[in-house]
Amino acid sequence: MASPDCPRRCSSRTPALLLLSAIICFQQLVKGLSLSTEEEDAVKRFQEYLKFDTVHPSPDYYPVTEFLSEQGKQLGLDTKVVEYVQGKPVVVFTWQGTEPSLPSILLNSHTDVVPVEHAYWKHPPFAAKMDEGGNIYARGSQDMKCVGMQYLEAIRNLMSAGFKPQRSIHVSFVPDEEIAGGDGAKLFYESSDFKELNVAFVLDEGVASQDGNYKVFYAERSVWWFYITAAGHPAHGSRLLDGMALEHLRFSLNAIADFRKSEFDKVKSGEKAEGEIISINNVYLKAGTPSPTGFVMNIQPSHAEAGFDMRVPPVADVDALQKRLDEEWAPASKNLTYRFVQKDKVTDNFGKPAITAVDDSNPWWIMFKEAIAKAGGTLAKPEILMGSTDARYAREQGIPALGFSPMTNTPILLHEHNEFLNAKEYLMGIKVYEQILRTCTGPKDESGEPSNSKAGSGVLSETIHTEL
Numbered sequence: 001m002a003s004p005d006c007p008r009r010c011s012s013r014t015p016a017l018l019l020l021s022a023i024i025c026f027q028q029l030v031k032g033l034s035l036s037t038e039e040e041d042a043v044k045r046f047q048e049y050l051k052f053d054t055v056h057p058s059p060d061y062y063p064v065t066e067f068l069s070e071q072g073k074q075l076g077l078d079t080k081v082v083e084y085v086q087g088k089p090v091v092v093f094t095w096q097g098t099e100p101s102l103p104s105i106l107l108n109s110h111t112d113v114v115p116v117e118h119a120y121w122k123h124p125p126f127a128a129k130m131d132e133g134g135n136i137y138a139r140g141s142q143d144m145k146c147v148g149m150q151y152l153e154a155i156r157n158l159m160s161a162g163f164k165p166q167r168s169i170h171v172s173f174v175p176d177e178e179i180a181g182g183d184g185a186k187l188f189y190e191s192s193d194f195k196e197l198n199v200a201f202v203l204d205e206g207v208a209s210q211d212g213n214y215k216v217f218y219a220e221r222s223v224w225w226f227y228i229t230a231a232g233h234p235a236h237g238s239r240l241l242d243g244m245a246l247e248h249l250r251f252s253l254n255a256i257a258d259f260r261k262s263e264f265d266k267v268k269s270g271e272k273a274e275g276e277i278i279s280i281n282n283v284y285l286k287a288g289t290p291s292p293t294g295f296v297m298n299i300q301p302s303h304a305e306a307g308f309d310m311r312v313p314p315v316a317d318v319d320a321l322q323k324r325l326d327e328e329w330a331p332a333s334k335n336l337t338y339r340f341v342q343k344d345k346v347t348d349n350f351g352k353p354a355i356t357a358v359d360d361s362n363p364w365w366i367m368f369k370e371a372i373a374k375a376g377g378t379l380a381k382p383e384i385l386m387g388s389t390d391a392r393y394a395r396e397q398g399i400p401a402l403g404f405s406p407m408t409n410t411p412i413l414l415h416e417h418n419e420f421l422n423a424k425e426y427l428m429g430i431k432v433y434e435q436i437l438r439t440c441t442g443p444k445d446e447s448g449e450p451s452n453s454k455a456g457s458g459v460l461s462e463t464i465h466t467e468l
């Protein structure tokens with residue numbers, strides 16, 4: 001609340017005093033976040049969660065698991081902790097629905113966070129300090145401890161309001177998302193534990209939105225990491241010859257640069273969103289003959305290598321892309337070979353593009369959209385996420401999954417220095433999840449049980465089809 005004596009104090013005489021009192025007034029105004037006791041408690045629990053140092057490369061997951069289990073116990077949720085890999089616990093809470101035989105929904109989040117460079121942070125990254133404006137600084141405040149706690153807070157509020165979900169709600173906290181989830185979400189989604197949950201719809205993380213519209217993601221780009229190796233004659237540095245390794249590699253780099261430009265141009269012209277195009281970046285170059293002081297200057301090396309990070313949206317023509325790699329980027333005729341370090345499929349386990357339909361064919365999408373509107377929010381045009389998250393493991397199973405982190409008017413700071421989230425925005429997100437849970441698990445509407453179907457996955461909407 002704003003301080004009533006502010007105007008009087010602000011009329012102080014000297015400039016220095018004026019400045020000082022202006023600062024005091026400002027602090028009093030912004031400090032007045034006017035939170036209810038319940039809201040203050042919710043913010044405190046969020047801060048408590050943020051203080052667990054679950055940072056890579058060696059996160060200790062046990063203390064945070066204990067904290068989460070305690071939260072689940074307070075809420076009276078069924079709790080299951082499973083270690084598919086030792087030291088990497090998955091925590092699953094269940095709020096039993098009144099009709100537990102109905103397909104359920106799963107709210108997933110990851111407990112790990114990416115490393116920090118302490119020197120660049122204005123507040124320690126695991127202190128969860130809230131400044132006068134209500135900004136809470138911590139690694140994980142956006143990615144994605146906010147979401148994990150918001151799920152639980154929404155359940156807490158719905159319970160106090162006497163709401164009873166018809167279908168069961170499961171909340172999972174998984175490790176290792178930031179290192180691709182191989183020992184976390186992947187094993188969980190492939191487990192019999194997961195099958196028993198009978199999940200028909202999954203929510204996982206998205207990205208903050210810089211304007212007033214929530215971002216939502218219906219697919220992700222797949223990782224294709226590879227390197228190209230060029231071979232040629234080794235020769236004296238003074239000789240002009242054909243068939244040199246570095247000349248071959250440069251041929252490859254030029255072809256890839258042309259492709260990169262054509263894809264990038266589609267984004268620059270506004271024709272495509274960044275998630276809809278194929279991105280490719282040269283991430284390393286390896287060539288030359290080392291010497292004690294650097295490189296030998298008069299030898300043309302016999303080998304040269306370049307590494308690439310390529311991201312492929314599920315709407316891409318992967319056969320054409322593969323052909324491009326074989327024939328244009330690494331043709332054998334130019335003494336070029338390639339090898340994949342990682343090549344993720346763009347289809348689900350049933351051979352369909354790993355896409356969650358965001359049209360009327362998907363009852364979950366209809367309910368999700370309705371819930372956002374009921375919460376007073378607006379949605380931006382659904383997007384394909386540029387990077388990858390654990391949601392891909394759900395889509396692989398043909399289960400519709402949306403990437404959604406309810407943050408508007410917030411700078412995108414995931415993986416950056418001074419990651420923060422405003423307390424007000426955090427609290428608003430809880431309200432959004434309350435609506436989502438009411439709408440997606442609530443009583444059936446007159447039209448029957450459209451929401452029971454598992455339909456809606458893999459339906460390709462015309463507007464997002466990409467030609468290579």
Ligand SMILES: *[C@@H]1O[C@H](CO)[C@@H](O)[C@H](O)[C@H]1NC(C)=O
Pocket residue numbers: 231232233242243244333334335
């Ligand atoms: C390919 O590299 C080998 C050496 O590994 C060389 O003998 C050959 O001439 C090269 N061919 C071309 C087309 O550059």
Ligand SMILES: [Zn+2]
Pocket residue numbers: 110143144177205
């Ligand atoms: Zn994340």
